[in-house]
Amino acid sequence: MSSELLHTKTISTSPEGFYESEALGLEFLRETGGARVVKIVQYFESKLVLEFIISATPNAESARDFGRKLAKTHSRKEKYFGVMPSKYSYFGPLDDPLNVVYKRTTTYYDYLLNRMNQMTEACLMRKKLTQEEAEQIENATMNYLKSAPEEFVHEPPSRVHGDLWSGNLMWTTSERGKVEGVLIDPAAHTGHREEDLAMLMLFGVQYFEEILEGYNLECPLVPGFRTRFSLHNIYPLLAHVAFYDRGYLNQVHRNLAALSRG
16 A cells, blocks of 8 residues: 555535544544544644545455454444534535434443434434334333343443444555555444444355454353344434335344344
8 A cells, every 4th residue: 555545525515524524533542552444634613634545355365354343443343322522523425414313321231222313213203103103112122131131231332433334444555565444424423333343244244254353262152142233223224214215124124023032
């Protein structure tokens, strides 16, 4: 990679603090010393300048290595859920991001309830859900925690990427000649570490099982995590309902059904 190659992100309609939020989110993750994070050259109100990442093809080895490094990112434990690196926080597509305001809390229950309230409210405001549908989804989601493993519910908060679908994980060749994963475009905050892994699985990522293998070797997940991926992915699926269309509600209900089966 040449340090002279740069990538500039800019859009005239970006909301206030959009690029500050992304830049501080990248630094928030970099401070953990875990997975590689794209380097920031500089940021302004209207644009963000980053290193240019030259794409490479991942393999099983690089995927396991990324899993181990992501576990290290998550290993830095925090006191509160819902901490944001900037006063601004956005989730969603560049041309239509949702302003997210997290509430600091010491419990995962309150953190999850806040997330669900915000996303169902976004769906209601955009007339993508009825009030009855929103309440049913929230209640079914929160009821799952009554039977969830205590070890999971009481895990301390971690610094998470917050929007880790496959498009926000790039692969490049390092200076040592090995392919490695690079995190881009975060919606960073303190949350539950399983969120990032669940979202990687949601829309598919190459070598997911190898990523998971490397992660579990470094910092094993509480048993039953595959079922809980359905819990974590209700949030991004509702975001797709809000941003796009009600077709994603089918996936929301499939995830809720998976939780009810345990």
